[in-house]
Amino acid sequence: MLKDKIKQKIAKWQKEKEYKKKIAELKKRDPFIYKNF
């Protein structure tokens, strides 16, 4: 049980890390927006 919980936590942490990494990468590039102002 504890092992599963730890595994889940790690998976969640890895996902969060990936979200952050991808967003940071996209921010470095040319604007990726629909211009509204």
Place this chain on the structure above:
Amino acid sequence: MIKLGISAFYHDSAACITMGNVVIAAAEEERFTGIKHDSSFPKNAIKWLLRSTVTDIKQIQEVHWYENPETKDDRVKTIFNKRPIKTFFLRQRYNKDRKNNSPEALLQSLGYTGKIIYHDHHYSHAAFSYFTSPYRDAAILTVDGVGEWETTTISRGKGGKIEKLISIDFPNSLGMLYSTVTSFLGFKPNEGEYKVMGLAPYGDSSVYLKKLEKVLCHTSNKFYLYQKYFTWEYSEKLMFNKKLCQLLELPPRLPEEPLTQEHKNLAAALQKLYEKEFLKLVKTAKNITGSQNLCLGGGCAYNGVANSLAYKFFDSVHIPFAPSDAGSAIGACLTHHTGVGPYLGPEFQDHQIRRILKNYDDKLVYFNLEEGKLIKRTAELLVSQKIVAWFQGKMEFGARALGNRSILASPMKPEMREKLNHIIKKREEFRPFAPSVIEDQASIFFDIKEPVPFMNQVVKTKVNFIPAATHIDGTCRVQTVSEKQNKKYYRLLEEVGRLTKIPILLNTSFNLKDETITMNIDQAIKRYLSSDIDFLIVNNFLIRKKYA
């Protein structure tokens, strides 16, 4: 009264000249600059308009600007004031742009010092759709990213007057939502939406629909978007934040990464969500106007799959040839109904074509044929699976090539789609191609309710012998062609029908990867020479490469 209509500074800048209520000429700036969806002041388009209509700028009596800069300014500043620190630099840049983009100053630089009349952004969309429709009585639904404050409006058109009944304001925007998920999927907003639409039938909408639905809520006839997932109000880099990733349990796709089934499922969910919300708006439009007719406008009216659903509530649906901001340059000028068509751009005479062809004597062979012979020969080439670039008369206004700046091919073999996608246009393999069909025979082949002259509805294909122009779900974005609309293209389709019993051609815009649609002969020849297109036809000149 000579009027100049202008739209600029969001995307698809454009200009038109009207005399009385007749649209004489119109063009988008991108065709002159080569920058797709160019948002800059359309000075090249204006200069061409004045030249081609032999009009001096001083003869222009009124300029009609497609939106109200003061109201837009109010919205932008109100939004910035919510986060004064976060938007500090953005505000500086916005103020600088606003100063540089003053319509008065820009028009003065062209020598115009007369009256400028500003219209509401969504009024211009509504007017373009309603006044180019055949209806006197209609509901008008406009949906886009954002105008000044408005992102969605429902109006009633009656007896030549437009009365706004409902509006939804920024940041609640279906257009912005669609663009956000488009960018989440690694496609460029305001361009990649077509790719998302094309990708959607490959996915299962149920995987992400429930999650995606959590970004919005409703009151009786309006929708609201929870801004915690989006960064439109303060970012000029990205449209979403980590919370959207957490909601979807999916990281965003970088443009260079491969498309997975998850991405296809998300595209399907977005399209489904858009269709659901669009249908709610259509239903509301029906309920509050009671009309049998619907006019659609705004950039979202390019969503052909959703558009076709409007027949659930309306007997007749009109979608103009350029429903996005480009068409608003025309809409701003119109005061009553007019029978304008999409062929409003530059055209070229035979002596100009000959002169340019002389520069390519070492590379090209050409034959100037009589029209009947040209059509017969072209039809034979197409039937024998050749790819033909078809450049005729006046350039189309709007995003679609409607038979004057088209690449044509036979839709009857599936390999043709692959060849066009991979070799000619170098675009994603999942993207579909559209067919053109003779209007009076369209219902034999397609499940259409009424003619679709501007290729802005997706319909079911009834037959299985046009695989290159049929999408994976058995649909296509058909263009019906009548003799009145485009005589030469109609005659070509008729000749193809005479040879094969199937008067249908695959029609895709005459441009190569990341290019704007071809405008002039020089561009046409260069693009022809740099691609694997088999033949180029410019007016009645049949042109082929010397080594072919």
